[in-house]
Amino acid sequence: GQQLNQSPQSMFIQEGEDVSMNCTSSSIFNTWLWYKQDPGEGPVLLIALYKAGELTSNGRLTAQFGITRKDSFLNISASIPSDVGIYFCAGQSGATNKLIFGTGTLLAVQP
Amino acid sequence: DAGVIQSPRHEVTEMGQEVTLRCKPISGHDYLFWYRQTMMRGLELLIYFNNNVPIDDSGMPEDRFSAKMPNASFSTLKIQPSEPRDSAVYFCASSRTVLTFGAGSRLTVL
Numbered sequence: 001g002q003q004l005n006q007s008p009q010s011m012f013i014q015e016g017e018d019v020s021m022n023c024t025s026s027s028i029f030n031t032w033l034w035y036k037q038d039p040g041e042g043p044v045l046l047i048a049l050y051k052a053g054e055l056t057s058n059g060r061l062t063a064q065f066g067i068t069r070k071d072s073f074l075n076i077s078a079s080i081p082s083d084v085g086i087y088f089c090a091g092q093s094g095a096t097n098k099l100i101f102g103t104g105t106l107l108a109v110q111p
Numbered sequence: 112d113a114g115v116i117q118s119p120r121h122e123v124t125e126m127g128q129e130v131t132l133r134c135k136p137i138s139g140h141d142y143l144f145w146y147r148q149t150m151m152r153g154l155e156l157l158i159y160f161n162n163n164v165p166i167d168d169s170g171m172p173e174d175r176f177s178a179k180m181p182n183a184s185f186s187t188l189k190i191q192p193s194e195p196r197d198s199a200v201y202f203c204a205s206s207r208t209v210l211t212f213g214a215g216s217r218l219t220v221l
Contacts, residue, residue: 033210042115042202042212043154088154090210097142097206098167101154 006089006102013079014110021105022073023089031092032065032072033099038085046087047074079109115213117203123219129191132216135184136205144210145178145188146202154202160186193220 006023013019023032031050035043047058049065049072056063062075072089089102116135124130136143144159158168163180171178175194180186190197198220204212 040214042204042215044212045209048209096166097161097208097210098156098159099144099210100156101146103153 004089004091004100004102006105008105009103010106010108012108012110015080017079019076019079019083019107020073021087021089022071023091023102024071025091025100026070027091027093028069029091029093030069032063033090033092034061034063034072034074035088035090035101036085037088037104043088076107079107081109081111083107084109115203115205115211117201117213117216119216120214121217121219123221124193125221126194127192128220129189130193130197130218130220132188132201132203132218134186134188134203134213136186136203137211138184140205140207140211141183142206142210143180143186144204144206145186146204146212148200148202148215149198157188157201190218193218195220 004023004025033048034046036046037043047056047063052065052069053067054065060077064073087105090099092099118133141162145157147155157170158178159166160180176190178188200215200217202212202215204210
């Protein structure tokens with residue numbers, strides 16, 4: 001099935017560092033979402049973006065909806081150990097609620 | 112609200128056996144999705160329903176997979192007969208506007 005290209009695949013950082021990950025698609029999306037998945041759990045929504053160019057923050061997280069509507073990025077500032085997990089972008093197009101997920105970024109934070 | 116509830120959380124079965132995964136969506140959500148997650152293929156959409164009606168089943172791997180939603184509060188995903196390559200975590204998710212996932216059902220087919 002269709003998937004979004006997400007990078008990097010994995011990141012190993014020190015506590016306190018900033019993190020940046022992005023997602024690109026060959027298709028245009030009307031909505032971009034970022035999810036986090038903890039081990040043994042389902043993905044949980046972090047941030048939703050609804051308009052091209054939109055920049056939205058949620059605590060230490062900031063995400064942007066690309067102007068071309070084909071990309072999005074997520075930044076995490078001052079990382080902490082509980083930020084560990086897999087981060088997924090997801091895009092939604094058209095009038096349906098169908099989401100296409102990115103390939104995921106595994107984040108490991110060294111205390 | 113208890114969120115999206117899936118059962119069983121873990122299932123180990125032998126090749127050829129029938130597997131039934133169950134999902135209770137969040138009350139009031141009119142969309143229900145079944146996803147499969149593997150290391151190799153990531154999160155794949157299998158099928159989704161709107162108001163209990165299947166809308167898109169193009170992600171269902173083959174005829175061995177079937178899904179039903181007899182009412183607004185219950186859905187099943189059935190695999191018959193199961194094969195080792197079906198081993199994965201199967202997620203149910205529901206939405207009204209924002210997609211909310213269950214904790215998943217980890218299936219191992221020996």
